[in-house]
Amino acid sequence: MGRGIELGSEMDLPTEPGLMALTDADVADLWLVPGEKEHKYTRGVVGLLTGSHTYPGAAVLSAAGALAAGPGMVRYLGNSPLVVPAFPEVVPAAGQVQSLVIGSGLTSLAEARARYDAALAAGTPLVLDAGGIELAYERDLPEHVVLTPHAGELSALLRAKGEAVTRDDVEARPAWAAKQAAQLTGATVLAKFATDAVAAPSGELYAQPGGPGWAATAGAGDVLAGLVGALLAMHAHDLQTGDLQGITPAKLAAAASHIHAQAAIAAACSQGRVGRPIRASEIAAHIPHVIERILND
């Protein structure tokens, strides 16, 4: 279970009833450590429809985030030429996936739409990031769709759903905005701020303290989108059968946020509290070590 927390000055968060934050121990509890009966297709395959010729690196970063959590496989379904050269482990062929990430540098949704419709029809857990969030404007979604907006994308989503809000409104009340977006879309919303707010339409709400300010760097959100995809794929069977045993899409999104923040701390602050500048790929590179620490502490 998430533990109750006391928050400091983070905007509207202290006033939210039922607010939780996951700790290392919570993340360890939900992790499926592979045993001798596992093979790559039991461990979950993440599909990535990310990147483009305009943003080829965003796809690399989403793949880095997904691979870092150790899924059985990552399939790359987009058209960035950089992913396979960066990661020969990635399979550039369509096939079954247990989760699908759409967005992160994708410049056109035209080709994504058929895969999106098929994933929704099949009950496949989805992550909609960056431009992919516009797909959530159109219809009611299930809770196993996770939206990962930053403040600008969250305010645009709320406006598309009829709320007269500005980006400033959202930045002043991030937990409220995340909850509104979850209510209005039916999806789970991981709203990215210095403290991430994760809201489900059920009212489940997490505030995950972020990493250092050094983490506010281009591509950090792309890494997070891939990481959320990997956590959803790990638990896809239970998400699809409804046999959740306390593991909800919001809890998995909050776990990804926690790991991402811990990886940013590890990347930026190994030498002291103030830390040093980091690139998004360094956050991804630290994720396996954070998972190792969390599982072995």
Ligand SMILES: NC(=O)C1=CN([C@@H]2O[C@H](COP(=O)(O)OP(=O)(O)OC[C@H]3O[C@@H](n4cnc5c(N)ncnc54)[C@H](OP(=O)(O)O)[C@@H]3O)[C@@H](O)[C@H]2O)[C@@H](O)CC1
């Ligand atoms: N390595 C890669 O390939 C990466 C690729 N990425 C991918 O890029 C895509 C677009 O993502 P994004 O978040 O930048 O776009 P978006 O939500 O439209 O926000 C734009 C807003 O910001 C503002 N703005 C811009 N510059 C500004 C400035 N200097 N100072 C102040 N404001 C500034 C701008 O304002 P404007 O200039 O229009 O007035 C507008 O309001 C997306 O697919 C993402 O995944 C990223 O993940 C990064 C790594």
Ligand SMILES: Nc1ncnc2c1ncn2[C@@H]1O[C@H](COP(=O)(O)OP(=O)(O)O)[C@@H](O)[C@H]1O
């Ligand atoms: N001030 C901050 N301190 C710590 N982390 C932050 C801060 N601002 C943003 N972040 C984190 O950085 C990431 C930014 O994501 P996003 O805005 O989508 O960037 P991009 O689209 O460039 O990948 C998110 O994970 C968010 O939680």
